[in-house]
Amino acid sequence: MNLDRRIQLFVVLAGVFITSLVVGDIIGVKLFEVKLGPVLAVMSVGMLPFPVTFLLTDILNEFYGKRVARFVTVVGFFMAVFAFAVITAAVQVPWAPMTQAAGYSGTVAGSFNNVFAGSQRILMASMVAYLVGQFVDIAVFNLLKRATHNRLLWLRATGSTVVSQLIDTAVVQYIAWTGVLPQKVIIQIILTSYAVKLLVAVGLTPLIYLGHAFVERKLGIAPVVLGEDGEPVNLTPPVAEAPPARAA
Known part of the structure; x- marks a missing residue:
């Protein structure tokens, strides 16, 4: 197999994208505050990998097309499902009796479950x-x-984020915090997180x-150059392998 630059770049982009996605899901249980002028913004630290995923999604879309971007999206989804399954199993594994001793200084059941059992809902x-x-x-x-x-380029990069992140932010915050936080706080998290994401999207334009x-x-x-039908017109299709030679 010839790992040309296009394939190498794809592997790196997909790897960093999926890692950022899964790590962002796991750490999302932590909330922090940011002062934005007169507004006190409450956000999840899952926001930290957002600039990375935003940038990589646009690069994948730009240089590999929508089919490849969708493929990475689906792979990322199943990796998040895999992470959810592993974390669920880890929470259910019984703790060693030594961890319940009074002098034990390592991670104990309460702190571990408080983080990782809580992150299951965030992951979902x-x-x-x-x-x-x-x-x-x-x-x-x-x-x-x-x-x-x-x-x-700036219009499609920022415009796609404006629409998609409104949906993403509202859905994830409502599912994650309904019944845990007051409705007023959930709405505040949605509005402030979305506002920050828009500011980040605009700020990342030079990096794009x-x-x-x-x-x-x-x-x-x-x-990728799109034709009138919306399909790429400058991607060279893979060369078919020659059939094996028949024995004389």
């Missing part, structure tokens, strides 16, 4: 919101790319152009 919420949000992001990105005739230039000029990989 994130899986649902992620799948819906990602497919919306990919669809809007390609719709804007086709409508602008492959121009205005830098990433686009690096992949295209340094790695020599051309972005």
